[in-house]
Amino acid sequence: MQAEHHGYYLSFASRIFIYALAATSLNLILGYGGMISFGHAAFVGTGAYVSSILLSEGVASAWIGWPAAVAASSLAALAIGAVSLRTRGVYFIMITLAFAQMAFFLVNSMKAYGGDEGLSLRERASVGLGVDLGSDLAFYYAALAALAAGLYGLHRLAHSRFGRVIQAIRENEDRAEAIGFPVYRYKLACFVIAGAAGGLAGALLASHGKYVNPNVLHWTQSGTLMVMVILGGVGRLWGGVIGAAALLGLEDLIANHRVDWLAAVFPNYQQHASLGVGTVLLAIVLFAPQGIAGMLARRKHA
């Protein structure tokens, strides 16, 4: 009974780490780069599907599967970014959305790998070294390590010359161009790095649940990632982590911990969690656009 309990929370924590990594990768292009991409789910989904396909075809090693996932999503980001970054403003949003939908429909029609029913995996990828990722504890550490690597990478990137240029581009693209920075190339590089990290998150996601289906690529998943970023604090290092933890925590709280007085007023409120999520998101956008990290930072300074 206790072991079961531990397993549940370890699994839940792993899920938070994975989404935190995905949200952090989006934060790089959204928060630091100022690029409103509504197609980030395409990269997470590409990573998820590539690693799943390899696993289902018998390639069990994570040392092959996960780098392959990262490579595939980087390529996808390169292709999509190369075309999309030639546009700006709402056209960029629309074209990233369109590409994500294209990926969704393409994957949906891949009957060989489950089509719209998705692909189930018999077991998680294996890392060898005497570690069995099938155990929740081991996977927990793997996901944590990936997230830590991602956060460290973002921290170094943000404080590097590259990071400063990207933020300058976010602040005033025309001025950055006038100064002489090859803006398009910087944005594309940023886009690809974020796509790569997103792909890793996708690979982990697929292994974690031992299941993947086209909904991972749906544009509403891109929206969910954006919610996490804005909730946590767009452009702040811990924004993705805080946002993922807050959103997934809120959903779990609503679904699994019944508040009796609320249920008395509003029976089966637990099935309508997204109403609460939507309201919280709207409130954050209208009243606290800097997100949770922003509110914490302000309090520190005040």
Next chain:
Amino acid sequence: MSWILIVEQSLNGLQFGLMLFLLAAGLTLVFGIMDMINLAHGSLYMLGAFLAATLVQATGSFAAGVLLAIPATAVLGMLLEVSVLRTLYARDHLSQVLATFALILIFNEAVRIIWGPDMPLSVPAALSGPVQLLPGMVYPAYRLLIIGVGAAVAGALYLLVARTRIGMLVRAGASNREMALAMGVNIPRLFTLLFGVGAGLCAVAGALLGPLFAVQVGMGENILILAFVVIVIGGIGSIRGALVGSLLVGIVDTIGRAFLPLLFGIFFQPRVASAAGPAIASVLVYLLMALVLYIKPQGLFPARG
């Protein structure tokens, strides 16, 4: 592959295109004048369909139900604009995207709570039969009604925008908002009205397409993306662009889905054709959008010249 099939699918495309136009028109004006991305437009479409389904059941008449749903949705749209959306005009696009995405979540759940996951809405008995258009060719009467209503609304909208004073103000606002404000146009009030009209148009589309596509929670999202593709292709802020764009998208999408798999079947092996055909057909409109953006990045008929 008979000519009858081609004509039939072309009519289907025309019908879908005209309904898309009803959504795209409202969306492009909102975007063009207030520079606001409104993802909740699809939710108004959904609300229109649910309201129509409810009113049809309550009144027992399809026509009454649909006609009553239009002002009801328009009022709800105007309430939404005055309360929440107005605060977003001054904000950046990201905030607008996120806030209206939040509205989608809220509307979807609210509809689910009030009505449930779906509502029945069927083609009225009087229109459920086929009509003979040409010797040897029949076409469903209901779909002809949609084409008729769509064309009539498009015509009325054209008259409104091109020939009335209000339409002139709308066009002025779309091409240069600051100048229109400086000229003394009451942009906020005009805009609320415009939003109401847009919501009403969504209701028409939602109510008419309901019997064909199923009235269910989440029905707004799929058509919303297509509406955005339409206005990007047509040019933001332009009604004419929205019309051309929606007809193009409607016809390309319908004919593509109908004939591309067949076409692939001629050139490729059956296994490849049956997988690749539908896949490419479903992304055809996005490829069209990418092509238009590449050739004419401002869209086909940009309002801002």
